[in-house]
Every structure is written in C-alpha cells, then in structure tokens.
Amino acid sequence: xxxxxxxxxxxxxxxxxxxxxxxxxxxxxxxxxxxxxxxxxxxxxxxxxxxxxxxxxxxxxxxxxxxxxxxxxxxxxxxxxxxxxxxxxxxxxxxxxxxxxxxxxxxxxxxxxxxxxxxxxxxxxxxxxxxxxxxxxxxxxxxxxxxxxxxxxxxxxxxxxxxxxxxxxxxxxxxxxxxxxxxxxxxxxxxxxxxxxxxxxxxxxxxxxxxxxxxxxxxxxxxxxxxxxxxxxxxxxxxxxxxxxxxxxxxxxxxxxxxxxxxxxxxxxxxxxxxxxxxxxxxxxxxxxxxxxxxxxxxxxxxxxxxxxxxxxxxxxxxxxxxxxxxxxxxxxxxxxxxxxxxxxxxxxxxxxxxxxxxxxxxxxxxxxxxxxxxxxxxxxxxxxxxxxxxxxxxxxxxx
Ligand code: PLP
Numbered sequence: 001x002x003x004x005x006x007x008x009x010x011x012x013x014x015x016x017x018x019x020x021x022x023x024x025x026x027x028x029x030x031x032x033x034x035x036x037x038x039x040x041x042x043x044x045x046x047x048x049x050x051x052x053x054x055x056x057x058x059x060x061x062x063x064x065x066x067x068x069x070x071x072x073x074x075x076x077x078x079x080x081x082x083x084x085x086x087x088x089x090x091x092x093x094x095x096x097x098x099x100x101x102x103x104x105x106x107x108x109x110x111x112x113x114x115x116x117x118x119x120x121x122x123x124x125x126x127x128x129x130x131x132x133x134x135x136x137x138x139x140x141x142x143x144x145x146x147x148x149x150x151x152x153x154x155x156x157x158x159x160x161x162x163x164x165x166x167x168x169x170x171x172x173x174x175x176x177x178x179x180x181x182x183x184x185x186x187x188x189x190x191x192x193x194x195x196x197x198x199x200x201x202x203x204x205x206x207x208x209x210x211x212x213x214x215x216x217x218x219x220x221x222x223x224x225x226x227x228x229x230x231x232x233x234x235x236x237x238x239x240x241x242x243x244x245x246x247x248x249x250x251x252x253x254x255x256x257x258x259x260x261x262x263x264x265x266x267x268x269x270x271x272x273x274x275x276x277x278x279x280x281x282x283x284x285x286x287x288x289x290x291x292x293x294x295x296x297x298x299x300x301x302x303x304x305x306x307x308x309x310x311x312x313x314x315x316x317x318x319x320x321x322x323x324x325x326x327x328x329x330x331x332x333x334x335x336x337x338x339x340x341x342x343x344x345x346x347x348x349x350x351x352x353x354x355x356x357x358x359x360x361x362x363x364x365x366x367x368x369x370x371x372x373x374x375x376x377x378x379x380x381x382x383x384x385x386x387x388x389x390x391x392x393x394x395x396x397x398x399x400x
Contacts, residue, residue, distance in 0.1 A: 009136060015361045016040055016132065019346075023355045036354045036382035038370040041180065041331065043248035045305050045373075050296040051247055058291055066291075073283035074274065075102025075256070075290055082294040083256050087239070090298075091229040099261055101273055102285040104253035106216045106242035110174075111137045112257065113212050113238055115276035116269065117172045118143035125165055126174040127157055128363035129181050129334060131214070134174055143171070147363045155182040155325055155334070157190040159197055166201050172210045173198065175230060178217040181362045181369035182334045183310075183327020185221065188228040195234035208236050208264040216242040216255070217330040219300040222307045225328045231260045238269070243293055245330075248301045254289040306331045309372040313379050320386055321395025331373040334359065338393040342368050348392065352385040 016039055023037035058067065074080065077097055084095035103109040110133070118124060120142035126134050128147045138145040148162045162173070173194070177186040198209045213230040218241070221227055231237040242255035263269055277283050313333055314326050323336040335356070337345035342358040342365050349356050349368070359367030372379060390396045 005140075009140075016357050019355050019357060022350075026353065030353070033381065034353055036378065036385060038372065038374065038382075039355050039357055041245070041371050041373060042250060043245055043301065043331075043373050044375055045248055045301045045303075047248045048296065048299040048301055050299045051249065051292060054292045054295040055288070058288065062291075067288055069287060071102075071284050071287050071290060073277060075100065075285055076287070076294075079290045079294040080256075082297055083241075083258065086297045087258060091232055093229070093231050094261055095258055096261060098270075099259045101257040101259075101277065102290050103255050103257060103277075103282060104285050105244055105250070105255045106214060106240055107133065108253075108280070108282040109240040109242070109255055109257045110134070110212070110214060111140070111280055112273055112276040112282055113172070113240065114138050114141035114143060115279060116272035117210055117212070117238075119171075121169060122171040123167065123169045124172050124174060125162060125170055126176075127162070129155070129179070129359060129367070129369075130174070130363055131176060131180050132361045132363075144169075146170075149364070150182070150184075153325075155179065155184040157186050157194060159190060159193040162194065163197055163201075166197075166209070168205045170201070170205070170209050171207075172212055174212045174214060176214040177227060177230075178215075178221060178327075178329025180217065180330055181332045181357075181359070181367075182325060183330045183332050184325060185225050185227050185328045188226065188233070191228050191230060191233050198234060198236070202236070210263075210269075211237040212240055213237050214240045216245050219246045220303055220306060220331060221329040222303070222310055223328070227329065231258075235260050235262050236264055238263070243289075243296075246300050247293070247296060249289075252286065252289050254285055254293055256285075305376070306373060308376060309374070309379055312376065313370065313372050316379075316383055317386060320390040321393075322386075322390065331371060333370045333372055334364075334367045335370055337366055337368055338395060340366050342366055349389055352389050354382060354385050354389065 020039040027035040080100035081097040083100045087095045114137040118141045122143050123146050124138040125146045127150045135145045148165050202208045239258040244250035346358045356368040391398050
C-alpha cells in the first residue's frame with residue numbers, strides 16, 4: 001500500500017536537479033570548461049570568516065553534550081533569542097525568543113507553515129514566477145496553490161490580480177522578495193497595497209489571511225535598493241529565513257520561522273507550527289549550526305562577485321538582443337525566450353551546452369532562468385555560446 005502521491009512526487013524528478021545532473025554528465029563527456037551550467041542556485045562565494053572561526057572554536061572548546069545533544073524541538077532558547085534580537089535591532093519589530101522556531105533551512109520552514117496554516121481544500125496564493133517547490137509543500141498539506149501572475153513588464157506585484165483570485169478559502173499568501181527566479185525586489189508601495197487588501201478581505205471573510213514572507217535572499221541586494229520588511233507592514237506575517245545564501249551554507253540546512261508577536265490567533269498559530277514540526281519530523285535543527293548562526297547572524301558573504309556577475313551577464317545578453325528585467329537582488333536572471341516557447345528555447349540553448357531552466361517550472365512560461373552564482377570566468381567563457389544562440393534566433397547578424 002505504498003503512497004501513490006509520494007511515488008508521483010518522487011518519480012517526477014525536480015527539473016532543476018535533472019537538468020543539472022545532465023550538465024554533469026555532459027561535462028564528463030566533453031570537458032567541464034565546455035558546459036555552461038546555470039541551473040542551480042548553489043552559492044559560489046566563500047562563507048564569511050566568522051563561519052569557520054566559530055565552528056573551529058566550538059569544536060575545540062565545547063563539551064560534546066553542548067555540541068551534539070538534542071535541543072528543545074523549536075531550538076535552543078539562547079539561539080532563538082539571538083535571532084529575535086537581530087530582527088528587532090534591524091527592523092524594529094519586537095520579536096521574542098518564543099516567537100522563533102529554528103528549522104533546517106527555508107524548505108522545512110515552508111513545509112511546516114503549509115501544514116500549520118492550511119486545512120484540506122484551503123488556498124495558498126502566490127505570485128508567479130515563483131520557487132518551484134511551493135506547489136509541492138502546499139499540496140502535501142492538502143491545500144491548493146493559486147498562482148497569480150506578477151506584472152508582465154516588471155514582475156512587480158499585481159495586487160488587483162490577487163484581489164480577483166482571493167476567495168473565502170484563501171488562508172495565506174506566499175511572498176518571496178528578492179525573488180527567485182526574477183531577481184526583482186517588491187516595492188514598498190505594492191506591499192502596502194497588498195497589506196491593505198488582505199486586511200479588508202480578512203474582515204470580509206471573517207478569518208485572517210496570513211502572509212508568509214520567504215526571504216532567503218534578503219541580503220543579496222545590489223546598489224541601495226530597499227527590501228521592505230513585510231512583518232513591519234503587515235502584522236499578520238510569518239517570516240521565513242534561511243542562511244543558505246547569506247552565509248553560503250546551503251548544505252548545512254539552517255534557518256528559522258519567526259511569528260510576529262502580535263499575530264492574530266498567536267497561540268493557535270504557534271501551536272500549529274510546533275505540531276507541524278513534530279508531524280513532519282522537523283524538530284531540533286542541527287545543534288552545532290544553531291550555535292554557529294547565533295554567532296554569525298548579521299554577517300553576509302561578499303556580494304560584490306554576484307553584483308559583478310549581474311552587471312556582466314545582464315549587459316552581455318541584452319547587447320546580444322535577449323530581453324530580461326535587470327535583477328536588483330538574488331542571483332538569477334529571468335530571460336525572455338525569443339519566440340516565446342521557453343522549453344524550446346532551453347532545448348536550443350542546450351545544443352550550445354548552455355543549461356537553463358524553463359520558466360514553466362516557476363509558473364511562468366515564455367522565460368528561462370539563468371543562475372549566475374558561478375565564477376566570473378564561467379560567465380565570460382559562455383558568451384560565444386550565447387552569441388551563437390542569438391545568431392540562430394536572428395537577434396544579431398552572423399559573425400564571419
Ligand atoms: N525559497 C526560495 C525562494 C528559494 O529560492 C529556496 C532555495 O533556493 C528556498 C526557499 C529553500 O532554501 P533552503 O536552502 O533554505 O531550504
């Protein structure tokens with residue numbers, strides 16, 4: 001009696017991992033320098049010094065029972081206090097240790113929140129393009145993901161489109177800024193409109209519609225762009241954070257959930273988060289990494305490499321006639337598929353050994369995602385292949 005649902009999800013490989021695995025196979029065949037694998041958001045910049053210093057010191061100085069023991073299910077009190085203090089210092093919202101639940105990265109935080117906030121048949125709304133796993137977390141919890149397209153030219157929130165999609169079954173809205181895959185940061189004015197709409201609709205439906213703010217890229221921002229802190233705009237926000245990108249630690253699996261202290265039905269939401277954590281087995285995030293992030297919170301990788309890459313690849317591709325919105329954050333470029341068919345575009349790019357992810361995976365056909373979190377040398381050496389692709393589409397004239 002094996003679960004058909006789980007067999008389905010397990011056999012249908014995540015396209016990002018599948019194309020990335022193809023890239024590795026191809027690299028073994030023709031040489032790694034000839035394959036331009038822009039599929040996966042794996043940071044290429046070293047973690048800040050604080051990470052290794054803190055780990056080395058802890059390994060030398062702390063007794064095993066501090067390093068390796070079970071912690072309380074939501075995390076160590078002192079660590080949760082550090083997360084709360086940091087949020088309070090940075091954004092002026094009065095978080096307390098008891099508002100924080102430590103998780104294995106944002107993935108488990110999102111899965112917990114889908115289980116905690118949705119009853120079977122409830123709707124989770126999100127804006128597309130969006131992170132491909134949102135659908136899975138929502139459906140696993142028995143909910144229904146409702147995709148609302150962002151504005152066509154800017155990928156900014158279309159609050160009017162969200163209003164049309166809301167129904168009395170709407171339970172939460174998932175917002176990811178800086179955004180994967182568009183790199184766009186949602187503007188304050190749009191978030192204020194969103195807050196006003198959700199307050200109005202919550203009153204109309206007689207239940208709170210929560211925001212889940214998924215922010216693993218909060219620190220990866222170029223120039224002086226503001227990333228508005230959504231819980232300070234809309235009190236009924238559950239904040240979801242990960243150290244995967246900020247500290248370049250995707251393999252260590254550490255992050256947290258923070259409930260706004262003035263959340264409606266606070267006690268029930270907190271109990272539901274703890275219940276979902278237990279039900280899913282997402283308790284007691286890695287104790288060593290909890291201790292490390294308590295020391296390193298506020299530190300960030302050197303983002304100048306990503307900023308250089310953003311400028312370089314955006315400049316090079318637009319010069320070749322490709323069209324894309326200039327990203328303000330994260331490390332992705334969402335390129336418009338010439339001809340409009342993103343799968344065909346990615347297939348043709350693959351013939352030039354350029355590996356991209358079709359926008360359909362992010363709920364937005366007609367585009368392809370390029371992850372530029374690679375070395376600058378990789379980006380430089382990919383340009384002749386992009387030129388050949390642009391020539392094939394007639395975007396530039398053929399070189400002799
Ligand atoms: N949310 C978004 C928007 C992401 O892009 C990712 C990972 O790429 C995650 C969540 C999951 O991140 P984590 O490594 O913390 O599980």
